[in-house]
Amino acid sequence: MQTVHTQNAPAAIGPYSQAIVANGFVFTAGQVPFNPQTMELVEGDIAAQTEQVMQNVAAILRQAGADLSTVVKTTVFLRDMNDFAGMNEVYARHFGEHKPARSTVQVARLPRDVAVEIEAVAVLLDR
Numbered sequence: 001m002q003t004v005h006t007q008n009a010p011a012a013i014g015p016y017s018q019a020i021v022a023n024g025f026v027f028t029a030g031q032v033p034f035n036p037q038t039m040e041l042v043e044g045d046i047a048a049q050t051e052q053v054m055q056n057v058a059a060i061l062r063q064a065g066a067d068l069s070t071v072v073k074t075t076v077f078l079r080d081m082n083d084f085a086g087m088n089e090v091y092a093r094h095f096g097e098h099k100p101a102r103s104t105v106q107v108a109r110l111p112r113d114v115a116v117e118i119e120a121v122a123v124l125l126d127r
Contacts, residue, residue, distance in 0.1 A: 001020055001021065001022045002020070002021040002022075003017040003018075003019075003020060003021075004017060004018050004019035004020065004021060004026070004060060004063050004064040005017070005018055005063070006018065006059050006060055006062070006063035007036065008036055008059035008062075008063070009031065009036050009055075009056040009057075009059040009060045009063075010031070010032070010034035010035075010036050010039055010056060011036075011039065012029065013039075013111075016029050017029065018060050018063075019060045019061075019063075019064050021064050021065070021124065024123060024124050025072075025121055025122065025123060025124070026060075026061060026064040026065070026066045026120075026121070026122045026123075026124060027119075027120075027121050028057060028060050028061070028119050028120045028121075028122075029119060030075075030077065030117040030118065030119040031053050031056040031057050031060070031117065031118055031119065032053065032056075032110065032111055032112065032114045032116070032117050033048070033049035033050070033051075033052040033053050033056075033114055033115070033116065034052070034056070034112075035052065036056065036059070041112060041114060045086060046083040046086035046087050046115050046116060047086045047087075047089065047090050049114060049115045049116050050086070050087045050090040050091060050116050050118075051090050053116055053117070053118050054068075054090060054091065054094040054118070057118055057119075057120050058094070061120065061122055064122075064124070065124045065125055066122040066123065066124050066125055067122070067125065068094060068095055068098065068122075069098050070122045070123045070124070070125060071095070071098070071100040071120045071121065071122040072100050072101065072121055072122060072123060073100055073101045073102070073103075073120070073121045074100055074101075074102045074103075074118055074119065074120045074121075075102070075103045075104075075105070075118070075119050076091070076102060076103070076104040076105070076116065076117075076118050077104075077105055077106075077107045077110060077116065077117040077118070078104065078105070078106050078107070078115065078116055079106070079107065079109070079110055079113075079114070079115045079116070080106065080115070081104075081106040083115055083116070084104065087104075087116055091118075100120075
């Protein structure tokens with residue numbers, strides 16, 4: 001197993017890695033809408049928060065040797081399922097025609113009371 005770290009995504013704020021590479025796959029930790037340079041929450045609606053989350057996920061995948069086109073599964077955690085449409089619009093724009101398997105769940109609370117958290121599993125790119 002190999003740990004993944006990039007300064008282009010928020011640093012881990014606990015005893016975990018941004019991602020782990022194992023057996024040809026990348027497993028990201030859940031990403032929340034923190035600006036990686038300031039480690040502050042991106043203010044705004046669900047679209048603004050999802051945009052930052054997707055940028056964070058993409059940065060980690062790039063560092064690991066994958067990208068959004070190689071994602072096979074995501075899990076989306078929402079504070080409020082009423083935010084689904086706003087999240088889904090940004091999510092779909094980032095993935096384009098690629099449609100990985102996905103689970104979306106509403107949760108009682110997320111770290112630092114953010115509105116959205118997303119984790120991904122991707123296949124490594126052939127290099």
